[in-house]
Amino acid sequence: MSRIILDCDLMKFPHSGLYQYCQNLGEHINQLLVETNQPFMKMYLPRRKKLVLPHKPYHLIEHKWHKLIQPFLFDCRVWHAPFQSGRILPNKKRFPHLNVVLTIHDLNVLHEGKPDYIQQKSLAHTQALIDQSDAIVCISEFTKNDVLTHCSTGEKPIYVIHNGVSKLSETVGDVVAYKPTREFLLGIGYVNQKKNFHVLLPLLQSNPDLELIVIGHHDSPDYVTQMRSQAQQLGVEKRLHLPGTVSEEDKIWYLRNCKALLHPSLAEGFGLPVIEAxxxxxxVFLSTLTSLPEIGGDAAFYFSTFEASLIQEVYWEGMKAFESLARKEAILKNAARFNWESSAKQYVAVYESTSCS
Structure with a gap:
């Protein structure tokens, strides 16, 4: 068995950022381990029909009887729990030789206006995972600061490793979902209050030649209804399109053909669509909240508030600045900062440091 196991339990949710995170991290770490003649890291996968992955020698499928006995843990030296709201399977009393690495993506519950009891419940769960861990990885400096402020980490080492971003295909077919008839702005993400897409609707009112397409799971039907109602009040309902979840090919088509990506989110642990665009x-136009300035850097444009006049001003000034070659080069340079090869090397270093401590 492998010395390292990545718990991919949350890959049971397709079309999620965590699905992509686990898949890419597992594959790139194993590419690196093969190159250095080290044993595979096992990906501990859920038994779900909707989990479609070609079989690999490092796949380890979860079974119901694993609740009673986990023979795969006897030779495991590092268990990687990849999410702060997930689980840690090993019992440290039964497997004292085993070290746990916990990745914390965000403490966004603190920044979403949730009731205090929900915040405390979420923090308590994260703290319980921290207490069982030997090392912590945060995917942004912002998240690390949140963890240090709101959680007790003792003397456990805390690392910052940015997520990688896979290189998207340059050639795709025609779009299968809604195909716009004019220039369009793009939003990507779960359609809910936290993503804050409704603040973009006044841009359609002042730019009659533009459409707004927001792709992603309709996470909050009430919020979707709110957006459609607001669009109708502004007289732009025919230029707002919410096609829901789309294929990877369609997503790439929208990214390649959009005029700009707008991501006015209230809380993000990373912000994958930012780098993909x-x-x-x-x-790319972002809010100044949570981790987004760290990821977008100086290459992005920012909404300091969400007043309609300010959003319009930032958009027009940003599109004008985008015409310069220096800005276009800065955008590509910023995107190149994030790759899975680099992230995999940093994770392997954490595993080695943790297993030797």
């Missing part, structure tokens, strides 16, 4: 050299 920058890979195609697109201008």
């Amino acid at each position: 920058m890979q195609f050299g697109k201008p």
Whole structure:
């Protein structure tokens, strides 16, 4: 068995950022381990029909009887729990030789206006995982600061490793979902209050030649209804399109053909669509909240507030600045900062440091 196991339990949710995170991290770490003649890291996968992955020699499938006995843990030296709201399977009393690495993506519950009891419940769960861990990885400096402020980490080492971003295909077919008839702005993400997409609707009112397409799971039907109602009040309902979840090919088509990506989110642990859009050299407009300035860097444009007049001003000034060659080069350079090869090397270093401590 492998000395390292990555718990991929949350890959049972397709079309999620965590699915992509686990898949890419597992594959790139194993590419690195093969190159250095080290044993595979096992990906501990759920038994779900909707989990579609070609079989690999490092796949380890979860079974119901694993609740009673986990023979795969006897030779495991590092268990990687990849999410702060997930689980840690090993019992440290039964497997004292085993070290746990916990990745914390965000403490966004603190920044979403949730009731205090929900915040405390979420923090308590994260703290319980921290207490069982030997090392902690945060995916942004912002998240690390949140953890140090709101959790007790003792003397456990805390690392910052940014997520990698896979290089998207340059050639795709025609779009299968809604195909716009004019230039369009793009939003990507779960459609809910936290993503804050409704603040972009006044841009359609002042730019009659533009459409707004927001792709992603309709996470909050009430919020979707709110957006459609607001669009109708502004007289722009025919230029707002919410096609829901789309294929990877369609997502790439939208990224390649959009005029700009707009991501006015209230809380993000990382912000994958930001870098995906920058890979195609697109201008990106972000909120100044949580980790987004860290990820977008100086290459992005920022909404300091969400007043309609300010959003319009930032958009027009940003599109004008985007015409310069220096800005376009800065966008591509920023996107190149994030790759899975680099992230995998940093994780392997953490595993080695943890297993030797």
